[in-house]
Amino acid sequence: MINYNGDLSQTENVNISIENRGFKYGDAIFETIKISNGKVVFFEDHYFRLMASMRMLRMKIPMHFTLEFLEQEILKTIAAQEKSSSFRARLTVYRKDGGLYTPKTNKVDFLIEVSTNTFQTKESYSIDLYKDFYNFSGLLSTIKTNNRMVNTLASIYASENDFDNCVLLNERKGVVEVTNGNIFIIKGKTIKTPAITEGCIKGIVRKKVIDIIEKHPDFNIEETVISPFEIQKADEVFITNAIIGIQPITRYRKKEFSKEVSSKLQGSLKLLEITGK
Template structure:
């Protein structure tokens, strides 16, 4: 089901001849999980969306409040077939004509709902192997931290992973440090320290990353650090795991010749599910 500027329909068509999201990637988006009719991390998603729009100089309508998006998402899932959970994608795009310079900064929004099978986050015991993606890098700058519809580095990394039989790829920044995975933030565990790249290294300002940093800093069992991670650090780690607001936590079991344990990832999962 779709919600386009407040109009809900099971099918949706959008003219693309002047659509800036299609022509220039002039759009930002949020993917949100709804579980048992509860919108998870709505406040964090809302403020990241607003920040992304400001960074891209989009006009933010006065009615774009958190309560407005809560209502629009709720209205949409109420029209869907009942499911344990839903994946919600909000896309906001500049609607004006123009070429590289838009004629106006006014926006439209599109919300799409898809059913999910699992209402809570969980970890499977299946092997999960990753590799470095070296063909292209992301810039260590503010634009890399937002969820724009320009994801060409991530897409080409995904194709590389598919062609070579990997479950995911680790993406580097222009400084040759680890930034993130294709669709996730990365955490490294060494002894009792959990490390994740800082936003200044160009990683996505992930919602689940942000939430885990909050709850882990309250837990005395681990030391939490945001610092640069080199590719060499990956092979010295005890554990590696990925985080994503839809999937939750995904432990990495193999990187090159190194295999990893998953005990800390399971502990973090327990803390995550208890927090929501």
């Protein structure tokens, strides 16, 4: 079942107009959200990121687009699915049909897609650099728009070369993120992640992990510029996203990594998912 502007329909009955701006211009943003045991995980964070993104893209936020309304729409869509304890939802918001580059209106439609969450962390996980195209730094790169061509091409490169993922670089050849999440490197007692100014997505789990590390007595966190050379010199590397949480990296080129710290952080993150504290 698909939730289109609050109405539930069978997937095959939902038709998108050829004037759809998300299709024609990528004029859309989305949130990928985890639902576990009937709870929409970290939804307040997703909601405020969505609102900030809509304002940045000059989309008109409907009066009824409250946190409670969108959360209930997600849960309503889940209730229409086959029973499962874990789901993933994609909430897409896009400007209404019409116009060329200049839209006819800034009013929006929304679409909620839900599927059973079968993603789990992998014991072995290898990455490489993607260097064909850059993910340019700047505020627009920090929000989740439908313009994900670099991520798509990097994912194809990873698949063709038997990697699990690829690291994206910005125009200064600094590390930005991976195709589907943020990246962290551990060296000694310091944990680094690319600063938002490097062009990375303002990841929900990225922020949660930073909060966890800031409270940890044994580590310090730096949001900074990271070179690809630092990945190879790291003790551990892990990536984060809203669905998996934390995925340890076990191999980058000829370097193999441990995953002791990232596994402990994953435990802290799962506790936060359950308790919210």
